[in-house]
Amino acid sequence: MVRAPCCEKMGLKKGPWTAEEDQILTNYIQLHGHGNWRALPKQAGLLRCGKSCRLRWINYLRPDIKRGNFSREEEDTIIKLHEMLGNRWSAIAARLPGRTDNEIKNVWHTHLKKRLEKNHVTPEIKGRSVDISTFDHELKTDQELVDSSNLAAGSDQTEEHRPISPQQCSSDTSSLITGDIDTSNNNMCMKIESSDDFPEMDENFWSEVLSADNSRIVSDFSAFGTEPQLQFPFSPLVIEVEQFYATNSNMYDSTEYWHDLFTRAGGSLDLLEI
């Protein structure tokens, strides 16, 4: 497969954008949209490649871009999400309205990484990381997961709100995520068949999750780089992970947001307690 040349074409401009170019691009997209980035510069009369136009629009010209320094809250959110997701800047950016992946990446490398190093607060030290290989390697059926969850709920927590711990939520380190909703008791179960996109958590993390007194919320698997449509329903494990962070960062306080996610994933909000 031969890759088509991009900016290597003679006559295509590179480097910083001028105000005039910005205006041309903005005007064109506002009038016609950006159906085909490759064709756009020619149609708009810009001597740029489509890739450059796309980048300029997404990272700078888009009207919903938030300008200015990152707030402390935003920085904390990035740190938390980075612990969960790693260098998946687009996934992190999806959780921060108005911020681009490029911007978040820059902030991480120029501020946050150094701040963490200075404070000696690494994900490992903070206790949010554990090798998923510590999970059980035996796959369980949905019913077994429900049973194990219910069994574990025998102490001070209701069965509905009891998260399935790594030990309870069985997994295989090289498999896919599948599952079904058990609508009879509002519990959602899954078999984990892939750990590639799964956050890593350790005992401390689960202690924190278990101690959190939160209502059940739903999660977006896209945060882990997967398609919600394919991955739904969500695992109790992931729900509780998201629940934890949502509660601690006030990121997801919009019912509409969760409703939208749930709808996109093909489920019903009624199945959950929000």
Next chain:
DNA sequence: AAACGGGTCAACCGCTGGCCT
């Protein structure tokens, strides 16, 4: 005032995966 060096960030590069034919 000039030189230097570190920090910042916009932009580029190259790769990947999805979609279409």
Next chain:
DNA sequence: TAGGCCAGCGGTTGACCCGTT
């Protein structure tokens, strides 16, 4: 099924800024 195109992603670069000497 293979090839080609495309958008999107993460890593990297380099120009610019600003504080220090």
